[in-house]
Every structure is written in structure tokens, then in C-alpha cells.
Amino acid sequence: MKDNLARDLLEIKAVQINKDHYFTWTSGIKSPIYCDNRLTMSHPKVRKNITEAFVSLVEKMEEKPEIIAGCATAGIPHAAWLADRLALPMVYVRSKPKGHGKGNQVEGELPAGKRVLVIEDLISTGGSSLQAAEAVRREGGVVTGVAAIFTYGLEKADTVFQEAGINFSTITGFDQLLEALTDDGELNEEDKRELLLWRDQLD
Ligand SMILES: O=P(O)(O)OC[C@H]1O[C@H](OP(=O)(O)OP(=O)(O)O)[C@H](O)[C@@H]1O
Numbered sequence: 619m620k621d622n623l624a625r626d627l628l629e630i631k632a633v634q635i636n637k638d639h640y641f642t643w644t645s646g647i648k649s650p651i652y653c654d655n656r657l658t659m660s661h662p663k664v665r666k667n668i669t670e671a672f673v674s675l676v677e678k679m680e681e682k683p684e685i686i687a688g689c690a691t692a693g694i695p696h697a698a699w700l701a702d703r704l705a706l707p708m709v710y711v712r713s714k715p716k717g718h719g720k721g722n723q724v725e726g727e728l729p730a731g732k733r734v735l736v737i738e739d740l741i742s743t744g745g746s747s748l749q750a751a752e753a754v755r756r757e758g759g760v761v762t763g764v765a766a767i768f769t770y771g772l773e774k775a776d777t778v779f780q781e782a783g784i785n786f787s788t789i790t791g792f793d794q795l796l797e798a799l800t801d802d803g804e805l806n807e808e809d810k811r812e813l814l815l816w817r818d819q820l821d
Pocket residue numbers: 644645689690691692693738739740741742743744745746747
């Protein structure tokens with residue numbers, strides 16, 4: 619499943635590598651790689667594979683969610699498809715409280731004490747999904763976990779979730795992507811080693 623999804627991301631050209639012009643991530647990290655999971659919205663078969671992979675993750679979870687929460691913005695559509703597939707209620711979580719109207723950070727109904735699974739598209743440092751999980755907790759929700767399509771596998775992310783007492787699970791990630799690219803001859807062993815070293819020095 620992990621390898622298949624990495625291949626799906628490559629097929630829809632969600633992944634760009636540019637060693638000459640680095641991308642800036644939301645955390646400020648400069649990166650030679652960018653994975654645009656937003657493109658999955660435009661590919662019904664791929665987004666269905668993602669929904670089914672999330673369903674498999676949920677099936678393995680001891681604590682079953684009662685509400686699915688999408689992280690704004692890229693997590694929202696996947697949360698909606700998963701909530702629909704599981705016939706569960708859904709909310710979404712803004713990156714910060716709305717500056718007008720009701721001033722909500724969490725939109726939708728979130729009764730206190732309900733078990734909530736937070737859905738994110740991608741985890742780099744884990745900062746965005748942790749913020750969303752904390753907002754859910756402030757509203758009285760019980761966060762049963764964070765699940766994402768893709769992780770860069772940074773130790774930093776493991777640490778922040780561990781410290782917050784949150785389980786996180788992912789469908790695919792950087793290692794699977796590099797394997798697929800090497801198998802396809804798009805990267806040679808030296809490029810792969812360089813990218814792994816680059817990732818590892820981020821921690
Ligand atoms: O683990 P982190 O270091 O927080 O990085 C991952 C976050 O960055 C991206 O969002 P972005 O801020 O680009 O916003 P978007 O979802 O609205 O596109 C991505 O969709 C995650 O939410």
C-alpha cells in the first residue's frame with residue numbers, strides 16, 4: 619500500500635525535485651523536494667486509493683474515531699471523503715481562529731468528549747497537524763490520532779507527537795518515494811543517498 623501510493627503520487631506528478639532552486643516549506647525549511655498532495659483532488663482513482671488507505675489505518679486503530687477532522691487547507695477534502703466513507707460526522711480546523719464572524723478555529727459540530735481523528739495531507743515537522751490537534755483538544759475533543767497521506771520521516775515530527783501524547787500514522791513517505799524513484803531510474807543511488815542525508819540533517 620505504501621509503495622503503491624508513492625507510485626500514485628509520482629504518476630500524477632505531485633512530486634518535484636529541484637536541486638538548483640529550493641522550495642520553502644511552511645516551517646521555513648528550504649527543501650530540494652516538494653510533494654503537492656493537493657493535486658490528488660483532481661484524480662478520482664488516486665483520491666479513492668487514499669480514502670481506502672485511511673480506512674485501513676482506522677480499522678487498525680484501537681480507539682475508533684467518532685468524528686473526522688480535516689486540517690486546513692489540504693487535509694480538508696481527504697477528511698471529507700473519509701468521513702463520507704465511514705458515515706461519520708466531520709469538522710475542519712483552521713490554522714488560526716477566524717478573525718471575524720464567530721471567531722471559530724474548529725468549524726462544524728464538535729461535542730465535548732467525542733473521539734476525533736485528525737486528517738492531514740502531509741507531515742514535515744508536524745507543526746500544522748499538532749496545532750490542529752491542540753485546537754480540537756481546546757474544544758473538548760479527545761484526539762485519538764493524526765493520520766496523513768505522506769511523511770518526510772523527520773525525527774522532529776516523531777518527537778512533537780510523542781510529547782503531545784498523540785499517535786500518528788501515515789500512508790506513505792519520503793523513503794518509499796525515493797525507492798520508487800530509484801527503481802524507475804529517475805534517481806541514481808548517489809542522488810538517493812544525498813537526499814536521505816539532507817533529510818536526516820534536518821533533525
Ligand atoms: O508538518 P508541517 O511542518 O506543519 O508541514 C506540513 C504542512 O504544510 C502544508 O500546508 P501549508 O502550510 O502549505 O498550507 P495548505 O495546507 O493551506 O496548503 C501541508 O499541507 C501541511 O499542512
